[in-house]
Amino acid sequence: MNNRTDSLSTMEKVRKGIAKRRSAERRFRFYGLTGIVLGLVFVLILFISIIGKGYGAFQQTQIALDIEFLESVIDPNQTRDSKVISRADYNSLIRKSLTKVFPEVKGRRQIRDLNRMISSGAMFQLRDRVLEDPSVIGRSERVWLLASDDYDMLMKGHIERSVPESERRLKDHQVAWVDKLLEQGLIKKRFNTFFFTAGDSRAPEMAGIRGALMGSMYTLFVTLVLSFPIGAATAVYLEEFAPTNKWTDLIEVNINNLAAVPSIVFGLLGLAMFINFFGLPRSAPLVGGLVLTLMTLPTIIIAGRAALKSVPPSIREAALGMGASKLQTVFHHVLPLALPGMLTGTIIGMAQALGETAPLLMIGMVAFIVDIPKGIFDSATVLPVQIYLWADSPERAFVERTSAAIMVLLAFLISMNAVAVFLRKRFERRW
Amino acid sequence: MNTVTQSKPESVSRMKTLINKSMSAKPVNFQGEMGATVGSIHADNPRITCRNVNVFYAENHAIQDINLDIGTNEVISLIGPSGCGKSTFLRCLNRMNDTVEGCRVSGEIKIDDVDVYSKHLDVVPLRAQVGMVFQKPNPFPKSIYDNIAYGPKIHGLASTKAELDQIVESSLRKAGLWDEVKDRLDQPGTGLSGGQQQRLCIARTLSVEPEVILMDEPCSALDPIATAKIEQLIDELRQRYTIAIVTHSMQQAARVSQRTAYFHLGKLIEVGKTSDVFTNPLHELTQDYITGRFG
Amino acid sequence: MQTPYLLFTLLILSVLAYFIGKRRSVTVVEGALRELHSLPAYYGYYTALWGLIPALFLMLVWLSFEPTWLAHQTVASLPEEIKSLPSSKLNLQLNNIKNVAAGLQVSQRVDPLIVEAAEHYNRLRKISNFALTLVVLTCSLTGIWLAHKKINKDYRARNVVEKIMTGLMILASTIAIFTTVGIVASVVFESLLFFRQVPFFDFLFGLEWSPQTALRADQVGSSGAFGAVPLFAGTLLISSIALIVAVPIGLMSAIYLSEFAGSKFRSTAKPTLEILAGIPTVVYGFFAALTVAPFIRETGELWGWVVSSESALAAGLVMGIMIIPFVSSLSDDVINAVPQSLRDAAYALGATQAETIKQIILPAALPGIVGSILLAASRAIGETMIVVMAAGLAANLTANPLEAVTTVTVQIVTLLVGDQEFDSPKTLSAFALGLMLFVVTLALNVIALHIVRKYREQYE
Structure with missing residues (x-):
């Protein structure tokens, strides 16, 4: 039992250092808390500054x-x-x-x-x-x-x-x-009421967001109509049908990389391809929608695949066992179960698209447009671009309008995300 | 329980006979007031004493009213079917349960007459005093040397590099790993074989000179040869340390331990000398388990 | 017919075709449905697809080439002296014609020649439109008729429909590839035109950037300098500031949330922090330009420093705030991927929580964290709106965060918003910058994803 005395001295050594180590622990914890509090404070400052400027x-x-x-x-x-x-x-x-x-x-x-x-x-x-x-x-x-x-x-x-x-x-x-x-x-x-019913104007008191809002709606409409079916089809194909080969790998690598390409590069694509090559009209929600579709596709595909992955294979086996074809299995059984997840991903993608500015500047949606657009071929601007335009205006009164437009934009984004969260909570299933 | 008795009346009678049998075993319970444990919960020279230990995970009552002493320089094995709470109990002894969210422990655990769950107790020296080896070997993604040196470093046990080298060598020797790794101390610990990794983890535990070593199924991820080595090592370590080992293998319990405790559904059913428990179990559940009727 | 109406008609036609096909299948077997190879609905889908897809495809092709054809025909009808104009002037004339044709009065007095051309243009468009309607509807009806004729009891409609559906899905999934190809093609093509005028190495290593080229030969002003180093430096400066802000805050938040915080605090703080990720960048830009930049300038003045109102610091700071949730959620994933057994091992040795994190978890998670920082860096480099609104336009080569610098993305926006001439190096240089941006962010992403994947595999 010679170890007994040794061991005691070990414990003494441990005890001696403990105060120092505990204070190091507290310090580290404090840094962590500082980090998160700083983050939260930034959120707070951002909202206070914008609401403070805009509520007027x-x-x-x-x-x-x-x-x-x-x-x-x-x-x-x-x-x-x-x-x-x-x-x-x-x-x-x-x-x-x-x-x-x-x-x-x-x-x-x-x-x-x-x-x-x-x-x-x-x-x-x-x-x-x-x-x-x-x-x-x-x-x-x-x-x-x-x-x-x-x-x-x-x-x-x-x-x-x-x-x-x-x-x-x-x-x-x-x-x-x-x-x-x-x-x-x-x-x-x-x-x-003008703020909600009028289009853009050089005079701040007459400027409203109606035109931009309608532009955003048309653009988002084009984006949704294109990106949801394409995204869903891609997700279904890659997850359910695609063989594992070089070609599929290439598609996957492409999707992952596209998700991280800066949005402005999509703007360059829109300008060079859709406007210069195909001769589509500048400033039109159609082109904006096309560009945003390409931008949001990776988001929708990745979310869609995750949703499909979460459907247990036993359901597929059950349907195939009943003699359903592969396609019937997917469309009758797997897709309905994965749909809420896919919709959640789509809504998040749409929220991204709604807030996007840079690529739309490239394709001319930055023009000063007084008239309220009536279709996807009319010249239009969108809410974030309107914010950018107003933020650039020298009049003091535009600062207020800009902040108010931001509040409207954030309200839309928050409600879209709330719907997505609700969908996820409501249909979340643990298998 | 209610739903079962309602839907299957015949199970009630079976349950009753079961309870009656355990009641009939009561005379041999030397500590009747301490609950339903049969056999002697006491050790000759107790280092750890546990009284009325309960553990809750959120709403789940994981272990109930455990009373048990663990003696100095003895190996006690904790056996029982999966989910019986033996690992949970083991993790109470060095407060590893603190890291599990929603876990609550009541009752009294004393090591060398110090209350482990006292509010004023710091877990850091406690864990230096009570080391632990886990089910799966978990070497740090560092070199073999750094794996061993980590404990002494954080506790400030070595003031010079030579001293640290000394600790690393003696720990590896104690774990019987020195000869195998002395030439490659700077290589990653994760590169060793499974059995070597587990001995590395034991050496790491020994490096801070603990008084008690807890082992949570240390051989379950190892092949028979590696297991034999570890068992031999445990036997050698008994000379210096108090060891509690959770195991699924009854042969292993029989080979390495002096006392055995049988857990069932969160209760400590029976404790006794290993030879007694395995040859002449007092409780029906224990008998059923060691004869292999369930488990 | 106008395109939307034509599209709508096509849809109606294919719905009708569905019912026609379905009825036809029932009649060919005289109601004995068991004899049919597939369910009647599949014969319906089959007919509908035949009515829709070829027509739709035709329409798409037609509409893609219509503008080019129209322009070509209109130009061909113009008198020789206009036709021989240089292409930029010719385009201007063409735009004029289009505007007049659309009924937009460009100016009070319009050249009668233009009016005539506009009328010609409108006539051509009408013809083209009429032809399109005719061709598309014929195509659709022929398709339906053909499909209808093919239906018999042994026809494997389900297999064909499934094949078409699979084909459509494969087509959809190749769009990702086409997008990449499109991006590469559009930036590379214009960049090549640019590098023909400005040598590649002058662009990459030149120290002076002033893209204003003189429009007329006798105009005062430089002939334009396209040395992109000041832009790269500015991008680097602002991104570095952003990372200096975001990495410690994001990392510490992730550590605190995953290792220290209780579940209640975590469940409110985490989504709140992630709000930052959902805020549009234009909002950050506004915040940077109107709140942060003046604040920094005033604070600097208190200390007696000269701070530009478009300081790199303001843009970088706000960009840092923007990528905090990016760093924190990626680091959170990475930290959570470190197996619990390593934590247990450290705790069982008596390490404190801080020691476990600093000495065990962070070193183990380091590759993953480096990967996520690289991803954040690529995000910062490609970020546009914050710098467009809060950073400067002048290309200063400086490392002082209190001065104004400009970035690659700012220049792309400035060069391309407004009038563009696709034969001047000024406009083309934007595509060269875009190419640089694309290559750098792509490389960063590929490296980062590779590191993260390797790291994940290590613990799986």
Whole structure:
């Protein structure tokens, strides 16, 4: 038992070092926690910064004016023809009404400033009002009109009154006008329907995401219609039918590598192949959808194969044992069981496609497009590209719009991912 | 249990006779108040004492009310059918169960009169004191030398390189591996054969001079020749260490251990001298198991 | 007929064909279905496929070549003095014609010649469209008729349908290969044109990048310099910053989540961290340009440093945030692949958790971790939107993270957004850069995947 004393001294040595080792342990643990907390803090900062910047855009400053819809201005010949009504000079009505509210404003420059208080898009508001109900002609009505972006910024506190006049975009007299309107309750922030119904515009207060949203929808539609069947067919073939040979290996290696090719390279492909070689129209959702299809295919195929793999072989054997052909086995038994997994993969792929920007810049979906696209051949832009375009605009009011558009985009992405998670949870089966 | 008795009434009677038989065996239970274990749970010179040990994995009551002493310089083998809780019990002794999420241990385990599950106890010195060898050989993906030197290094047992060399050599010698590997200490431990790997793992355990060695089916992944070597090694190690070994092989238990404990469905059924347990089991379940009726 | 309507008609036709085929099969055996080789539905599918696939294929081919043919015919009808224009000017004219033809008034006064050509163009298009409709519908109907005639009780419709389906699946799976071929072809072809004008080694090792070539010979300005080293350096600088941010944070998070955290914390923290991976890059770009870059500049000013408003640091930092979940989830997989038995061995020797991780798990997982860092690096190099929005345009050759640098992807975007002339080296250089990008990221991926696979095999 000579070892006994030895062993005791071993334990003593162990005990001696223990405090140091424990503090090293605590330190290491702390680093780990720091890492994860930093990551989470980044998520938080990102969301706070975007929501903080963007929530304001869901409200828009509007000014109430009593507009006299003078027949002499709108439709002097009483034709009530919509073409005539559309061309009328509504700005003059607005100018008249403004001088009534601010009779004290004199001098050309002052009056010009005053007129600029109302957005240049207000005339369209009036035009639409008259087109919708021509009986308003000849009457007087109180209408809420868009204020131009600087006034909007003032109302939202982005232009601060405490800043010296010389460094402020709105001068003291303009601020005084706002104060006067505020006193009378004629200027107000109201819910911003324009943001959701209008296309792009150079004037921030009139810019909306409808066009981009529709563009995204058409592009995603093309992507979905192409990538799901192709992806599913590829996954089924590779997982269920393909023999193991060089050719299949080549396909697999290709798919894995495509999954990691930078998205911008797909843009180059789209530009060189679809636009220059095949002569498809630039800026069209069709081309965008084609490019995004090629991009999302690897995701869908990989997810589809995983879903097929998780169906136990016993089910295949059971069906084959009943005398079903290989194809019948796959289509009647395996595919229905793998479908939720495939759909989950497809939704995740679609979410990727919805957020993708770079390749679409290459194929010209970056153009300034006011009209709302009506089909997959029309020129269009998509939501992420719209965000990129607005982020590049110098006007302060566009920062707010950009953040709001990001919020809309993230809302879509989060709900798509939520659906995917739900599908996975709902249909997850443990064999 | 309920559903079984409801659906199959005849099984109730069988169950009853089974219970009655175990009751009838009670007179030979020297420690009636300690639960249903038959045979003597005590050892002559106890180093480890366990009282009322229960282990739960989440909701699952894995082992129930175990009372057992393990003596100094003895080899005790823990036998029983798969899933009977013998490995779980073994892993309680050096608190390896801590690494399993949702595992809870109650009761009292003392090694040299120190409560293993005391809140103030640090597992690091405990595990240095109680070494463990696993079912599958698990050498680190490092050189043979580094495998052995790892324990002494982290515990600061050697202050010089010479001392470390000394520890590595003596550990490998004790494990009977020195002659086979002394010329290739810098080669990866994973390159050895299965039996050599397991002896390497034993040498690694010995390198920190433990007092108790736990072995969890150390030979189950080895061929007969390697097994024989390990068994011989265990017999030699008995001179210096207290050893608890979980095994599926009754012959092995008979060959290497002085005492044997039989576990069944999370309960310790019978403990006794190995010769007694194998030649003259007191409990029917033990008899059924060693005669090969189940297992 | 317009293409969508034609497509729709085709679909309706094939649905009809399904019922025709099915009915036909029932009638040929006079209702004794057992005598049929296949189920009636298969005869339906068979007929429908015959009605759909050849017609669809024809339509695809037609539509792919229609624009080229139209342009060619239109140009042919133009008077000699326009036809002899150089190809870039000719294209401009052609675009004009197309715009007028589409009813888009380009300018108030349009050359009557153009108007005439536009009318010609529209006539041709109408003819082509009419012919297409005729040919496609005939093809579809012929297919249906042929299939219908072939149906008899011994015809193995199921086998044929299954063969066609398998063929379609094989076709679908080759798209991956065609995509790769397409990528290679499109970048290589244009790159070759570029290297004909700018020597390959000048491009690869040149130290100056200013792709603005003079449009007219007498214009002031350089003739363009295409030395890509500043771009490579800028890409490297920003990617390095990103990795310096992402690797420690991602790795430590993965370690904490897989080794220390309780299951409750893990189940909330992990998905939250993965949100970062789902955020579109354009959002990161916005965040970098409008939040992080000003913050860094102001902080730098406090210390008296000159920080560019498009500093490499801002872009790199945000890119790092973006790839944190990438590094962490890959490392997580890798760490989890280390067998539990190694952990047990270390714990049983009395190693603390930190010692086990640092000395046993990380060394064992090292190849896998290196692989995932390489994958993250390839992601960083190919990332576009963050750098387009937050990094600069000027090609500075510097290692100072507070200065503005530009990257390969930024240049590709700048060169290709807006008007392109496919005969100027300026536009073509974008494809050469794309080729570089493709080759480098591909190589990184192949190496990384190889390392990771080897690592996995080691523990399987």
